Every structure is written in C-alpha cells, then in structure tokens.
Amino acid sequence: MRIDWGIAPVSEWAVDVLVFFGIEGSFALLPGFRRWLDGQGQWITRSAALKDFQGKFQQTAVIYGPADSKVPRVLVAGLGSEEKFDVEKLQGATSAALRKCRDLGLNRVGISLQGLQGLPVPIDSALKEALVGGLLGLHRFDELKTREIQSSEVPESLVILDEGEPEQSIRAVPRAAEAIASGICLARDLVSSPANRVTPGFMVETARGLAQRYGFRLEVIDAERAAEFGMGSFTAVAQGSREPAYMIVLERFSSIPEKTAPLVLVGKGITFDTGGISLKNKDRMDVMKQDMAGAAAVLGVFETLGRMNAGGHVVGIMPCTENMPDGKAYKPGDVVKSLSGLTVEVISTDAEGRMVLCDALTYALDFQPAAIVDIATLTAACIVAFGNEVAAVMGNREALTKSILDIGSRVGEKYWPLPLWDFYFDHLKSDIADFKNVADRSAGAILGGIFLKQFVPASIPWAHIDIAGTAWTEKELGTAPRGATGFGVRTMVELACTLPVLGIE
Numbered sequence: 001m002r003i004d005w006g007i008a009p010v011s012e013w014a015v016d017v018l019v020f021f022g023i024e025g026s027f028a029l030l031p032g033f034r035r036w037l038d039g040q041g042q043w044i045t046r047s048a049a050l051k052d053f054q055g056k057f058q059q060t061a062v063i064y065g066p067a068d069s070k071v072p073r074v075l076v077a078g079l080g081s082e083e084k085f086d087v088e089k090l091q092g093a094t095s096a097a098l099r100k101c102r103d104l105g106l107n108r109v110g111i112s113l114q115g116l117q118g119l120p121v122p123i124d125s126a127l128k129e130a131l132v133g134g135l136l137g138l139h140r141f142d143e144l145k146t147r148e149i150q151s152s153e154v155p156e157s158l159v160i161l162d163e164g165e166p167e168q169s170i171r172a173v174p175r176a177a178e179a180i181a182s183g184i185c186l187a188r189d190l191v192s193s194p195a196n197r198v199t200p201g202f203m204v205e206t207a208r209g210l211a212q213r214y215g216f217r218l219e220v221i222d223a224e225r226a227a228e229f230g231m232g233s234f235t236a237v238a239q240g241s242r243e244p245a246y247m248i249v250l251e252r253f254s255s256i257p258e259k260t261a262p263l264v265l266v267g268k269g270i271t272f273d274t275g276g277i278s279l280k281n282k283d284r285m286d287v288m289k290q291d292m293a294g295a296a297a298v299l300g301v302f303e304t305l306g307r308m309n310a311g312g313h314v315v316g317i318m319p320c321t322e323n324m325p326d327g328k329a330y331k332p333g334d335v336v337k338s339l340s341g342l343t344v345e346v347i348s349t350d351a352e353g354r355m356v357l358c359d360a361l362t363y364a365l366d367f368q369p370a371a372i373v374d375i376a377t378l379t380a381a382c383i384v385a386f387g388n389e390v391a392a393v394m395g396n397r398e399a400l401t402k403s404i405l406d407i408g409s410r411v412g413e414k415y416w417p418l419p420l421w422d423f424y425f426d427h428l429k430s431d432i433a434d435f436k437n438v439a440d441r442s443a444g445a446i447l448g449g450i451f452l453k454q455f456v457p458a459s460i461p462w463a464h465i466d467i468a469g470t471a472w473t474e475k476e477l478g479t480a481p482r483g484a485t486g487f488g489v490r491t492m493v494e495l496a497c498t499l500p501v502l503g504i505e
C-alpha cells in the first residue's frame with residue numbers, strides 16, 4: 001500500500017472511503033470528524049450504522065453516502081475507552097480499518113489528519129502510529145502458499161488528507177512509518193520462514209542485501225575463522241550442525257564525520273533449536289524455527305535505518321547457527337573456552353543461546369561501544385514470568401533499562417525489568433570451570449541475564465532483552481496475524497536514533 005499526501009479543500013477530497021476514529025463513550029467520535037461533518041449533508045448523521053457504532057476497540061462501521069459523491073463511504077473505527085487509550089489502540093484501530101477496506105475491495109483510502117486530533121499524543125506520533133499499525137495489519141506471510149489466489153494489493157493507496165500544507169515534521173512521517181513497517185515485516189518474514197529456508201547462510205544473504213542496498217559494512221565470520229579467533233563457545237554449538245554457521249557483523253556509520261562510539265545490537269540467531277543432545281520434547285518443536293528472532297530483529301533495525309537514512313553509528317552482531325544433536329555435537333559436561341577466555345561447563349546443550357551470545361558480546365567490545373543491547377528468545381522461563389505479551393529487560397544500567405521501558409510504551413512494545421543481583425551468580429558456580437551455563441529451574445530468565453553479564457565489563461552500559469514470549473503469537477493480535485511479531489525492532493530503532501541524547505554513560 002502506497003502512502004500519499006492529498007492537500008486540498010475538503011470539498012475536493014475524493015477517495016473510495018474516508019476513515020475516522022472514535023472513542024468509546026464520549027459521543028464516540030473525535031472533534032475532527034464533527035468538523036468535517038458540518039460540511040456534509042445529512043446522510044451520515046441519519047445513518048443507522050453510525051448509531052450502532054459505540055467506538056469499542058477495533059469495532060468498525062461503514063456508512064454509505066450517495067454513490068456519485070466524491071467520498072461515497074465513511075468508515076469509523078473504534079479506539080476503545082479514553083482511560084484505556086495507548087498507542088497500541090491507535091495502531092490496532094487503523095489495522096482493523098484497513099483490513100475492513102481490504103475485505104470490501106476498496107482501493108483508495110483516505111484518512112484525515114484533522115481526524116487524528118484530540119488524542120492524548122502529539123499529532124505527528126498519532127499519524128506515525130496509525131500508519132505503522134495500518135501497514136503492519138495488512139502484512140501477511142504468504143510467499144510459500146501456491147494454491148491460494150495471490151490477490152493484487154488492496155488497498156492500493158492510503159491518502160492523508162489535509163486542507164493546508166502540513167509542517168515539515170509531519171510531512172516526513174509517512175516515509176518514516178514505511179521504513180519502520182518494512183523493518184518489522186522483514187523480521188517477521190525471516191522468523192515465519194521455516195528453517196529449511198532461513199539457514200545461517202540465508203541470514204548472511206539477507207545481511208548482504210541490506211549492506212549492498214544501504215552501504216553498510218558487512219563482515220561474515222565463518223566457523224573456521226571463528227575457531228581461529230577463539231570463539232570456542234559459539235563454535236561448540238555450531239559443531240553439531242551440517243549447516244554452515246556464521247557470525248554476521250553489519251555496521252552503519254554515522255554521517256557525522258567524527259567517529260562516534262557505536263550502539264552495538266547483538267541478536268541470537270539460532271535458525272533451529274532442537275535442544276541438541278539435551279533434546280527438546282517433540283511437542284511443537286516446529287516453533288523453534290523462531291529461535292533466530294533476535295538476529296531477525298537486528299536485521300529489521302538495519303532495514304529501517306537504511307531506508308530512513310538515520311540512526312548514528314550502529315553495529316549489529318548476529319551469531320547464526322542451528323542447534324542439532326549429532327555425532328559431533330557438543331555434550332552435557334563439556335567445558336568450552338569462550339572468546340573472553342572464560343571457561344564454561346555445559347550442563348544443558350539446550351541453553352545454546354547464551355553460548356553463542358557470549359562470544360558475540362566479547363566481539364562487540366572491539367568496537368568500543370557506547371552501549372550494547374542484546375536481544376534473544378533466550379528462556380522458556382521468561383514466558384512463565386511474563387506470558388506472550390511482555391518482554392523481560394535486564395542489564396547493568398538503570399538508565400538504559402528505563403529508556404527501553406519508556407521507548408517501549410511510546411511505540412507499543414511492553415517490557416518489564418528483572419534484577420541481576422550478584423548473589424544470583426552463586427547458582428552458576430562450577431566445580432571444574434569458571435561457571436556453568438545453567439542451574440536448576442529457579443530464576444531461569446534472570447540466570448540467562450547473569451550468565452551474559454559475565455562477558456560485559458561494568459564500564460559499558462548493557463541491556464539484555466528476552467523475547468522468548470513476545471517474538472511469536474499463537475493468537476491473532478491487533479497488528480499481527482498468527483506467527484512472528486517482529487517484536488523489538490521498533491524499540492531498537494528508536495534507541496539507535498536517540499542514544500546520544502539519552503545521556504547513558
């Protein structure tokens with residue numbers, strides 16, 4: 001769906017359908033709608049469809065006018081009650097509205113900028129969230145379906161209608177929204193794609209595509225070179241798979257000439273997690289194709305930053321491999337030497353995420369980062385703690401953790417902190433190595449964080465995001481069908497664009 005501006009007097013607005021939003025209760029509609037109504041005939045206010053509309057979240061109603069009218073239909077979309085309003089409601093309502101337009105086969109959809117006024121968010125964010133929500137709501141992963149008729153793209157275009165030229169800051173919103181949606185959709189498609197397609201090699205090709213399109217530096221470290229570097233923990237996981245493993249590094253340089261310290265984003269890229277020798281239960285093992293969602297989110301961030309040409313100096317490090325049982329696979333009880341020099345006793349080969357991330361974190365230090373954020377589908381314990389709606393965030397700087405929470409609430413991604421108090425480390429003590437990779441079942445998500453913390457010097461601000469619950473959804477969400485969500489892309493994009501002003505040291 002293309003997004004265009006339509007600047008013209010109200011009387012000249014011409015679209016197949018014009019979308020307005022309504023709040024539940026307070027006569028259900030926002031001020032912009034009432035102002036627009038004043039210039040119309042009675043067809044809308046008299047319509048029974050409008051009377052049936054209460055403004056409930058994701059409720060829609062279509063009101064038909066005279067067929068020869070320049071605007072023959074109005075679609076009203078519910079935001080729910082005022083007290084419960086947040087950006088997810090606006091994203092979800094726009095998604096519901098555009099899905100309805102698609103069902104009706106309407107091609108040219110209008111949305112009035114005025115119609116977004118009166119919400120408790122600035123108008124430029126309201127427009128951005130509505131557009132991102134609308135674009136995400138329409139996105140489907142159907143590349144692998146051959147029997148369903150590939151319908152042409154409906155709606156073809158979304159026109160933002162306004163009477164006068166909008167300010168520059170608002171003018172730029174559609175391109176930013178498109179860039180954000182495209183990054184999230186890239187992440188979703190990679191995660192939804194099965195593991196026989198999205199192999200570590202496929203992740204490399206995706207990164208190469210981004211590097212070529214947007215001029216990023218790409219470095220691909222294969223398993224042989226990783227072993228030479230001393231990445232013994234990453235290569236231990238990789239050695240059980242026939243699929244070549246890669247540590248992928250993407251670097252976007254800032255347009256500011258002085259070399260600034262980068263934000264380093266590290267994403268877990270296990271393209272399939274069987275558990276290895278500590279083999280997982282067969283039930284729903286298929287969803288373990290999602291175990292590269294962290295790396296996919298990092299690639300999504302680079303797609304967005306590339307398209308927006310924004311974001312400062314950012315490095316992405318993605319350790320990509322399968323985790324398989326095999327004659328050559330690493331085993332419970334093995335001790336491996338990580339790139340940091342620290343030795344790890346492998347208690348469970350299914351805790352492979354931390355094994356590949358720790359070497360990526362050590363490699364990140366070479367870039368003298370301003371901050372490191374890692375993102376991973378790390379622990380089932382995170383799902384036990386927070387369910388599928390909320391991601392866990394932990395780290396060594398309260399300011400960074402708080403920034404992630406704040407950004408999340410602004411863009412519609414929910415995070416909650418977990419503590420990384422030092423006494424938790426006692427659980428990981430090993431008799432024969434520096435520490436173990438897992439303990440018993442207690443404090444599972446925290447121990448993932450505690451393990452990773454061993455590899456980050458206290459002088460570097462670092463946060464770890466566990467997206468085991470949020471990367472995938474079994475139920476359809478407001479802006480995502482069943483499957484991959486692309487969770488984390490938005491927060492990391494925002495972080496990449498604002499890190500210097502957040503004052504995290």
Ligand code: BES
Pocket residue numbers: 273275291348350351352353377378379380381438439444468469
């Ligand atoms: N990839 C899994 C975690 C996971 C589970 C992600 C469900 C998404 C959905 C991870 O590698 C894993 O297996 N973790 C183990 C850790 C345990 C052995 C300490 C887990 O959570 O059971």
Ligand code: ZN
Pocket residue numbers: 273275323349350351352353
């Ligand atoms: Zn695992």
Ligand code: ZN
Pocket residue numbers: 270273291350352353377378
């Ligand atoms: Zn895993």
